[in-house]
Amino acid sequence: MQNIPLQEKFVDRHIGPRENEITEMLQTIGVDSVEKLIYETVPDNILITKQPELEAPITEYELLKEMQRIASKNKLFKNFIGMGYYETITPSPIKRNILENPGWYTQYTPYQAEISQGRLEALLNFQTMVIDLTGMQIANASLLDEGTAAAEAMSMFYSLRKGEKKNSNIFLISDNVFPQTIDVIKTRAVHLGIELRIENEDNFELTEDVFGIFVQYPGMNGSISNYEELFKSAKEKNIFCIAAADILSLVLLKSPGELGADCVVGSTQRFGVPMGFGGPHAAYFATKEDYKRSIPGRIIGISVDSKGRRALRMALQTREQHIKREKATSNICTAQVLLAIMAGMYAVYHGPDGLKNIALRIHGLSKYLYENLKNLKLEIVNKSFFDTITIKLEKEKINEIKQIALESQINLYYSDQNTISINIGENVAKTEIDEVIKLFNDVLSEKEELDDSNTNGIPESLQRESQFLTNKVFTNYRSETELMRYIKYLEKKDLSLTTSMIPLGSCTMKLNAASELYALSSQGFGNIHPFVPLDQAAGYLEMIKKLENQLAEITGLPGVSLQPNSGAQGEYTGLLVIKAYHINRGESHRNIVLIPSSAHGTNPASAVLAGNKVV
Incomplete structure (x- = not known):
């Protein structure tokens, strides 16, 4: 029998015209082949002389x-x-009808509001959710990640300094902030001339040269601090106050807005978006109306159409980089829209009561864990908590617990401060917490009875009393069928590749083939935490290394970074590499970047953020 190979070539299904169409076009313009057309139109001095050494292409099935x-x-x-x-649970109707639906992931940036009303409403839901939970007055339609949102908040307030604070350049950061967030802030600060001081917030010195403070709520170690007095003292000295807040904790905690924060940032990942080894996830950014013309990213606003009917559009665009260019305070444009829509729909699906049940269950299991660890006479670092308990132990005991935990296929967080942190996610079962308690019991040779408890965990002064998600959209779609119909109703208001071609060339327009996106729904990719031991992420590391090598071969450059979370962040990273190169050569004075007027608005904005002058 003749061996007929698989012929399901990717290029035949997704890219460009058919062979007969190519032949017809070549005949029309009088050229024998596509190769000859390339040689006749591309200058010789930029034609490659050697084809990239890449693996042979495979079929979609392969x-x-x-x-x-x-x-x-x-x-x-x-x-x-x-x-x-x-750890979070992605509701199946959201996974099937949004994440896996080309009617939601193939649209263009919503510059044309008349063909984007569905997405704009979904993003308005996201903004409303963020405003309600944070207690702020205005929110944007997502940012790239929590670290970027924190850096953007610092940059925004640095640009808003005035009067006696015009020359202040010190930014105070609590040492209870996530280290990855601090790292992003450090990168941004050094090129803007901002001095960072990282210390316990109890030691903050609110001097005249301080323009802003940044805290985590709850803190990295799980503790919940009341920042009301700190924020009040800072306000009296015209110092801006920023809080990074766990979005789910705000269901039970007094909002940062009620405590006096000027800006609240964070991630919405735990609203139904898989961890995915670190991303992508939609960050949020909420602040006061006073600062609305300095907010980074997109803002969706309510307007009217030509017939006076309610309509949505991107609002306050004059503050954005595509208009302000080098005068913009941010290079962010479209951010994590698909993930923001998923997080917003998670709130729509669960509603205020559902979110509260999830938060109460997590907090209840955390209290159960706390009491049983306390029974072991352990030194618990945080007496207040929402979902995280941190224990201080001798290094030898930590190593022993870590070894047994890994043998039991359990990941805890081990810091370099001789502490272990245990976080409770949405899908954690009580039996799994019992396994964690047993780890400590075995290592400490203690055999205590597992104990249900009435420990509070959240200080009474920080328990939320204000309402949230009161808009009817968060109570009308509680069944799967109702949510599915609502999602489809919005989808039909949008133009995507399911409806027609989109004749635009842009950084936003990528090929999103079904076979490429299949892996996004896979447990093997989605449920990997970015801080797991590297041997647990061998598949990810293989894929990342292979992609880096392929991109290096295609571009002809020796090094590749996959860290930037968007094209604008890639520009920024590249500009910082160039800057570091000049500094290394002793030519730090070379800080002028030539940018054509036709360039994308993120280009000049990125150059300024990197500490350069734009010409």
Whole structure:
């Protein structure tokens, strides 16, 4: 029997015209082949002389098998790590009708409001959710991640200094802030001339040269601090106050807005978006109306159409980089819209009561864990908590617990301060917490009875009393069928590749083939925490290394970073590499960047953020 190979070539299904159409076009313009057309139109001095050395292409079926192989190399342990990335449950109607639906992931940036009303409403829901939970007055339609949102908040307030604070350049950061957030802030600060001081917030010195403070709520170690007095003291000295807040904790905690924060940032990952080894996830950014013309990213506003009917559009665009260019305070444009829509729909689906039930369950299990660890006479670092308990132990005991935990396929968070943190996610079962308690029991040779408790965990002064998610959209779609119909209703208001072609060339327009996106729904990729031991992420590391090598071969450059979370962040990273190169050569004075007037608005904005002058 003749061996007929698989012919399901990717290029034939997704890219460009058919062979007969190519032949017809070549005949029309009088050229024999596509190769000859290239040689006649592309200047000789930029034509490659050697083809990139890449692996032979594979079929889509072979790709799916390869992705399954790679995913199987990742180890799915039970994660109690937390640190800004949490175990969560993606509701099936959201997964099937949004994440896996090209009617939601193939649209263009909503510059044309008349063909984007569905997405704009979904993003307005996201903004409303953020405003309600944070207690602020205005929110944007997402940012790239929590670290970026924190850096953007610092940059925004640095640009808003005035009067006696015009020359102040010190920014105070609590040492209870996530380290990855501090790292992003450090990168941004050094190129803007901002001096950072990282210390316990109890030691903050609110001097005249301080323009802003940044705290975590709840803190990295799980503790819940009342920042009302700190914020009040800062306000009296015209110092801006920023809080990074766990969005789910705000269901039970007094909002940062009620405590006096000027800006609240954070991640919405735990609202139904898988961890995915660190992303992508939609961050949020909420602040006061006073600062609305300095907010980074998109803002969706309510307007009217030509017939006076309610309509939505992107508002206050004059503050954005595509208009302000080098005078913009941010290079962010479209951010994590798909993930923001998922997080917003998570709130729509669960509503205020559902979110409260999830938060109360997590907090209840955390109280159960706290009481049983306390019975072991352990030194618990935080007496207040929402979902995280931190214990201080001798290094030897920590190593012993870590070894047994890994053997039991359990991940905890081990800091370099001789502490172990245990975070409770949405999908954690009581039996799994009992396993964690047993780890400590075995190592400490204690055999205490597991104890249900009435420990509070949240200080009475910080318990939320204000209402949230009162808009009817958060109570009308509680069944799967109702939510599905609402999602479809919005989807039909948008133009996507399911409706027509989109004749625009842009950084936003990528090929999102079904076989490429299949892996996004895979447990083997979705449920990997970014802080797991690297041997648990062998599949991810193989894929990342392979992609880096392929991009290096295609571009002809020796090094590749996959860290930037958007095109604008890639520009920013590249500009910082160039700057570091000049500094290394002793030519730090070379700080002028030539940018054509036709360039994308993020280009000049990124150059300024990197500390350059734009010409």
